[in-house]
Amino acid sequence: MSQYQSVKGTRDIFPEEAAQWNYVETIVHKLAALYGFREIRIPIFEYTELFQRGIGSTTDIVGKEMFSFQPDPKGRSITLRPEMTAGVMRAALQKNLFSLAPVHKLFYIGELFRKERPQAGRQRQFSQFGAELLGVSSPAAVAEVITLMMQVFKSLGLNGLKLRINTLGDSEDRLRFREALQAWFAPFHDILDEASKERLEKNPLRILDSKNPAMQELVSGAPRLYDYLKESSLQDFKKVLFYLEERGIAYEIDHRLVRGLDYYCHTAFEVTSSELGAQDAIGGGGRYDALARELGNSADVPASGFAVGIERLLITMEKQGLLAAIPSDAPVVYLVVQQQDLADHGMQIAWQLREAGIKTEIDLAGRSMKAQMREANRINAAYALFLGATEYETGHYSLKNLVTSEQTTLTLEAIVQFLREQRLQQCGN
RNA sequence: GUGAUUGUAGCUCAGUUGGUUAGAGCGCCAGGUUGUGGCCCUGGAGGCCGGGGGUUCGAGUCCCCUCAUUCACCCCA
Known part of the structure; x- marks a missing residue:
């Protein structure tokens, strides 16, 4: 602790x-x-x-x-x-x-x-x-x-x-009722609990509200404000x-x-x-x-x-099980960087994706690919986008759907366009 | 404010009539797969057993105090 x-x-x-x-x-x-x-x-x-x-x-x-x-x-x-x-x-x-x-x-x-x-x-x-x-x-x-x-x-x-x-x-109704209530409770003064005695003086209405079972029983026979309106x-x-x-x-x-x-x-x-x-x-x-x-x-x-x-x-x-339906804030893309020397390029791509309005997450701790994938899975990212030597050279990136495990290779522009369409479908607006 | 309850690993909990180095599951980290998650396997890190005092050869275990938790009373959202 x-x-x-x-x-x-x-x-x-x-x-x-x-x-x-x-x-x-x-x-x-x-x-x-x-x-x-x-x-x-x-x-x-x-x-x-x-x-x-x-x-x-x-x-x-x-x-x-x-x-x-x-x-x-x-x-x-x-x-x-x-x-x-x-x-x-x-x-x-x-x-x-x-x-x-x-x-x-x-x-x-x-x-x-x-x-x-x-x-x-x-x-x-x-x-x-x-x-x-x-x-x-x-x-x-x-x-x-x-x-x-x-x-x-x-x-x-x-x-x-x-x-x-x-x-x-x-206030007039309550004043008349208050008198009636005090008169009615007067004979029972000795059996009232402490709180009720005080209320009878200061705010008689609240006696009715008492949750003390003994008081409740007594109260059940008391006059009703409703009849004094x-x-x-x-x-x-x-x-x-x-x-x-x-x-x-x-x-x-x-x-x-x-x-x-x-x-x-x-x-x-x-x-x-x-x-x-x-x-x-x-x-x-x-x-x-x-x-x-x-x-x-x-x-x-x-x-x-x-x-x-x-x-x-x-x-x-x-x-009532109503909280599960609340939309999550999971990222759309987890950018997986294969080698340390591509980390700067990864940041560049993440920034581009975010500029395009795509919620993107990227590893900032220089962790292994396996660790990055685990993280992507943990935070429920919809897609993993791989950045390795091949992608860096060709400008074509591998995009993996983390639910279906399908993987395609596209240019960054095509990926942005694809994800935008996907998101439209997902949110339905 | 009153009553009761529970404090052991990040979380949920075991821990026998007090007896050597305090355990499990989940989670976390790493490896199994040096370009791919979930499942599985292996390993690892992580505890002054809420804190203080006492009894005892010896206390997570018994006693006292204290702090905190939770639930309830009163009342309210």
Whole structure:
């Protein structure tokens, strides 16, 4: 074992895997563009208050999971971003985006940081892509966001994901429900676990979300927010569901789905994969009209968004055998040089081939022909091009198809032309 | 933060009740074929057995500490 290891909860992505990431990111870019979302890139750290205000100080993320530090003793505390939404909203408000146009559709891909114990599907540095639709509050907007997310899953070939959805109502609904909930739980105060007692005080809704089996049993008899919704909130939710049905997106209403972040209102949703183990949420999101005001804006900015964990997405794709289909980055030609004194000429040819747009690999270590051939085989080159004394003198080179073992002798120009035609066939474009 | 788990070669793992120079498969390198890969054969390199301390004539094996891994809880992507 080497002396230095990557920091706990972080990992390296080597080329084979990076190709998979690129594939996913390319799909995200394409579909986001198709739906009219444009990319935003924001800083990887923010002032700590942004997350305290935005995400909510009672949440686990803010309470115990943030990587915070103080760059200078008198300076303000800074935190590595544990999620994207607060930063995106901050950027939008700072830039005064809403004075330019009322609606903004943004998407992002980036790394996030949370100080949790790593486990399957959970790291301290992880990545998400997501979209934020800022400036509209209609059910259509929420449906748009969910549809884009589901479209990404579909385009990647994923099967069997479960979309759960719920509504949290507006602040009035929640206030009335909160009182009802506290009243209902009051007689049971003594049997509540510690976390639930605290939640009952600070954020009663989250009791419903408890995964403690004893609490779940108790919760199953508790009142439902759904029954406390005012008519407009109910209609809003039903309209979202209507759009999902229209688009053929299967969902399951889960009255206990609350989600951990304070800024959600109305529709909240989560997508889970049964292939992930304990940490089975692959994506989630919802509507968060109050976030802008939390961040000091004079008024609410109606908004909704989703985020998908890329590591968990890739794990699920792996389990479903979807990664094998991702195109490889193997070279087309491996240039095999017979003798050392032809090495310079070999470099010259490799350069010519690359100029012609043909992906070419060549031995740089002066190794034996056998070693070069083995290497060509290992890296899955399509062809071996031999350079020996005969080729050097005649200008005709031997080209071997490493799959069929067929070998022909052609001029370099003919080889370039041949390979170009081959590649057109292979890629089908 | 809590609980459990596992640390032996680059990787996956053997290693018997503590007993000489710690093994296998795969991978890597070289040769068998001085102009041709995969398959096969032969050989080679590569380990302070995670680190520290202790028990013992003797520790990869037993005990303690520590570091790291993995899984789970809490919660989330």
